[in-house]
Amino acid sequence: MQTQTVASMPLAQKVGQLFMAGFDGSEPTAGSRELIREYNLGNIIYFSRNITSPSQVTALSAELQSEATAVGAGLPLFIATDQEGGVVSRLNWGTQLPGQMLIGACDDDAMARKAGATVGRELRSLGINLNLAPVLDVNNNPDNPVIGVRSFGEDPERVGALGTAMAQGLQSVDVSACGKHFPGHGDTAVDSHLDLPVVAHERPRLERVEFPPFEAAIQGGIDAIMTTHVAFPAITGDEELPATISPEVQTGLLREELGFDGLLITDCLEMDAIAEGVGTAEGAVCAIEAGCDMITVSHTLERQRAAIEAVLTAVRTGRLTEERIDRSLHRIQRYKQQRVGESAGGEVPEWRRCVATSKQLASEIAECGVTLVRDDSETLPFDTSRRLHVVSFTGTRGSPAEDDRYDPELVAAALREVGFEITTHTIAGGEAVDIAAANEQIVAVSYDALSNTAQAATLRSLVVEYEQLAVLAVRNPYDLAVCPGAATFLTTYDYSPGALQTAAKTLAGTVDTTGSLPVTIPE
Known part of the structure; x- marks a missing residue:
């Protein structure tokens, strides 16, 4: 002009x-x-x-x-x-x-x-x-x-x-x-x-x-x-x-x-x-x-x-x-x-010419960044021939800036895609979760437990009660601070499609992620 x-x-x-x-x-x-x-x-x-x-x-x-x-x-x-x-x-x-x-x-x-x-x-x-x-x-x-x-x-x-x-x-x-x-x-x-x-x-x-x-x-x-x-x-x-x-x-x-x-x-x-x-x-x-x-x-x-x-x-x-x-x-x-x-x-x-590139890059970023913080008990990979219990928490956006699209079914769908037969237990937090056998495979999917005391309490009880359990934080990596006793902790930092697909593959053992925490988890 x-x-x-x-x-x-x-x-x-x-x-x-x-x-x-x-x-x-x-x-x-x-x-x-x-x-x-x-x-x-x-x-x-x-x-x-x-x-x-x-x-x-x-x-x-x-x-x-x-x-x-x-x-x-x-x-x-x-x-x-x-x-x-x-x-x-x-x-x-x-x-x-x-x-x-x-x-x-x-x-x-x-x-x-x-x-x-x-x-x-x-x-x-x-x-x-x-x-x-x-x-x-x-x-x-x-x-x-x-x-x-x-x-x-x-x-x-x-x-x-x-x-x-x-x-x-x-x-x-x-x-x-x-x-x-x-x-x-x-x-x-x-x-x-x-x-x-x-x-x-x-x-x-x-x-x-x-x-x-x-x-x-x-x-x-x-x-x-x-x-x-x-x-x-x-x-x-x-x-x-x-x-x-x-x-x-x-x-x-x-x-x-x-x-x-x-x-x-x-x-x-x-x-x-x-x-x-x-x-x-x-x-x-x-x-x-x-x-x-x-x-x-x-x-x-x-x-x-x-x-x-x-x-x-x-x-x-x-x-x-x-x-x-x-x-x-x-x-x-x-x-x-x-x-x-x-x-x-x-x-x-x-x-449409952008779609394939975007999805491929999403997978590359996720496989690079999804972080297996620890697997001290060598819980992973889970066995896809056995049932996997998925304990998920409902969640809403953390701020008006965010898009309120989280649904626990997104995680369940990603796990089914990699071959798991799953049983879902979706709760708000604070409720008891009854999984009959102590030796069942379980993934507890946390969603900002750091700011939700009820969710944090349930997460801690699951970590204490079940041995073959992995915590998957799909929103907030700081959730590790509320369950420091978790022997297996994986975080995706968000619930975008590429991140959840990579998390599911990590749990199934078909992908080895290489991400490192870019933040310090408080004691």
């Missing part, structure tokens, strides 16, 4: 270009069309609620791009989603890759780069040109309710290397990568969707642990970085100020000290850490004042309109200058020119 195009745009269209909005349903809503037509809305975010099939997503992307380029300056959209892999996978038709902690267990930069390129090709084929990944948070807090397995692990250097490689893979196929959540959401015990976390560490510790992955990604040429709604008093001097709306964090630290000149995108301003504090509309103005370029309001049309109007009012009253709006607009358009081009989405046959 030429400079004079920006200069000639009406103020409302300039401001609209700075916003990223979500909507409900698998087709554009009247509200989303209104935002595009009235404000020249510049960016759209997809969630699982918008996605039903590859053909539907392709058509949706094309329709939205057509709508956007027909109004105002005719500018294309950034269409974004969170396709991190594992528990945060908005596309759910069997091609999703395992999550980042499983890739961290592989500890292979080339694999991470290949994962980025593979995900990027699929997204690009569907008309999605911005992936809100990788997660660059260093997860060194086992009680973290929102990051956890979304992180590559607890080593800042390895998180930085793997995250940079994944970002470069995405961008190699012209999908912008967005590292998150700056300056770091890994050492929190509060979910910013629900409240304002505080990271109270002093600056030297932040420089040693939280900052390095972002520094590595910046040096590696990442297009975008997402802010976090977490307070960092060592930087701001304020325990109640979210980093997203702090000039000291976004301009002083990220822009000036770390030298980042790419896109700075907010996490959703409808999250309670912002919405229940300064409010979504005021938060939008504050975020732009702090140095952010793209303002995310993911859910509610009324809040989206209010936020856009609040920024317009701030410019008209002199609180924000139009030059400040132009600066972010130029940055957004620079990356749109580079990544979006003239494409309004691919064709479904193009997506």
